[in-house]
Amino acid sequence: MQKKINVRKLAVSAVLGGVATVLMFLSFSIPLIPSFIKLDFSELPALIAAFSMGPLSGVVVCFVKNAVNVIFTTTAGAGELCNFLMGVTFVLPAGWIYKKRKSLKGAVIGSLVGAAVMAVCSLPINYFISYPAYSLFYGLSTEIILGMYRAINPNVKNLFEALLWFNVPFTFFKGACDVVLTFLVYKRLSPVIKKLTIA
Numbered sequence: 505m506q507k508k509i510n511v512r513k514l515a516v517s518a519v520l521g522g523v524a525t526v527l528m529f530l531s532f533s534i535p536l537i538p539s540f541i542k543l544d545f546s547e548l549p550a551l552i553a554a555f556s557m558g559p560l561s562g563v564v565v566c567f568v569k570n571a572v573n574v575i576f577t578t579t580a581g582a583g584e585l586c587n588f589l590m591g592v593t594f595v596l597p598a599g600w601i602y603k604k605r606k607s608l609k610g611a612v613i614g615s616l617v618g619a620a621v622m623a624v625c626s627l628p629i630n631y632f633i634s635y636p637a638y639s640l641f642y643g644l645s646t647e648i649i650l651g652m653y654r655a656i657n658p659n660v661k662n663l664f665e666a667l668l669w670f671n672v673p674f675t676f677f678k679g680a681c682d683v684v685l686t687f688l689v690y691k692r693l694s695p696v697i698k699k700l701t702i703a
Contacts, residue, residue, distance in 0.1 A: 516553075517557065520553050521564065521572075523549045525569040525572045527546040531544035537656070537674055538653055543674075545682055546569055548685050549565050550566050550594070550595045551618075553565045555694075557701060559599030560599075563592050563596065565591075565595075566592055570587055578642075579637040579638070579640075583634065590626055594679055594682075596618070597621050601613055616683070620676060622676070626667070626671055627667050630667050631664060635649060646663055
């Protein structure tokens with residue numbers, strides 16, 4: 505019985521991963537942030553999976569969407585790796601806290617903690633993986649990248665400072681958007697997911 509339930513959860517996670525893949529393609533720029541930094545809501549299905557089926561299901565959704573998107577990669581998978589790592593740092597703590605405390609308060613706390621962890625982790629992930637990949641595959645030097653940040657804030661001194669003042673708050677904002685959307689749709693989707701995952 506347990507094996508059957510796990511297979512069902514895996515199948516539903518894969519379907520949510522497909523939805524996340526589509527949402528990942530629907531990215532767009534926002535004001536006050538360099539145009540190459542895109543906002544998307546592809547963590548939304550992963551957070552729903554983490555709440556309804558457990559944190560590992562959220563990780564599966566993050567893996568599926570990036571495994572599909574790596575087919576279209578222009579950074580030899582570095583961008584997808586970073587997206588996967590940041591998604592995991594979001595849904596794992598959020599799903600784990602909600603699993604321990606299944607209430608509205610637990611969901612709120614878990615979501616906000618997950619968004620905060622993802623925001624903090626975005627700094628080393630971008631600094632050591634994303635931006636070196638941009639330099640290697642797009643021929644963008646650090647000075648060119650900094651120039652894009654300085655066009656918005658001339659006081660940015662180095663890449664670390666740029667990531668701290670731009671990317672970290674942006675990543676938290678992105679996570680917060682996913683949290684709000686999750687709370688708007690979760691009540692309607694949760695019963696459906698439960699029916700699909702329980703034999």
